[in-house]
Amino acid sequence: MSDYAGDLAPQQAWDLLSTDPDTVLVDVRTSAEWQWVGGADLSQLGKPVVGIEWVSSAGEPNQRFVEQLGQAGVGPEAPVLFLCRSGHRSAAAARAATAAGYGPAYNVAEGFEGDPDALGHRGTVNGWKVAGLAWRQS
Template identity: 35%
Template structure:
């Protein structure tokens, strides 16, 4: 338990870096920004992930790993099997992360166990394909590394994430309009399905 918490804490800190702009639909994975890279090196564009889930959904677990607040206020991809947060905000958001300019995020120590439960519910196992999506591809890469260390062998990260990267200049500066699931116009909704939601045990 302590080892998992330590690994999650280090992985959470690793998400502080910001990725350089990644072109929508790009798949030149050798040039993927470092912050979006995982040890397994398995990546998908949003379109590739959507097509894979459409064709091979029974053999694939597709997880949104953002916080519950992100799913509730920003929406979720319609094709995901479940929301399993990799990190979460404190119950009472009273502490501030000065480096990231957000409320403090804490590791979700249930993350690997909850992923395994969702796999089992779908009749799959640790060798089955898992696709992860976060906001912009940073957290999903770190979550992929954690799952790999926990014995999951085929974990893909959607490099653009759900909202995508922020623009650098002009009207798109500091807005997530560069790439991502939403900006690719793939199916998503604000309407949430309770059976897909994460409830801490």
């Protein structure tokens, strides 16, 4: 048994976000990643993406993560999907949210950029972007 609701492929995450009006997407990457790499775009669904860093750009854990979920308006019973670069930080965030009483909490497996290819580059093998889901870059 998992310590959160489970892993969803990016398309499954999009489908849940599309069909359940209460579902929230929380991007747990750093502000630098949001700015330079881009992020999921839910505007066609009429939803925002909630950005709460799991770890800061300086590598410091965000001790206020769960508190910031509430401050961002994430309700404790809303289905919440966590997204990061590759699915590792977001799995940790889903565990923390579940432990704090949020959920169901899901990890978006593969993340935004996905696994590295043979040359070590992300964004070519799998993930939100490769799945062709809506995203934008600032």
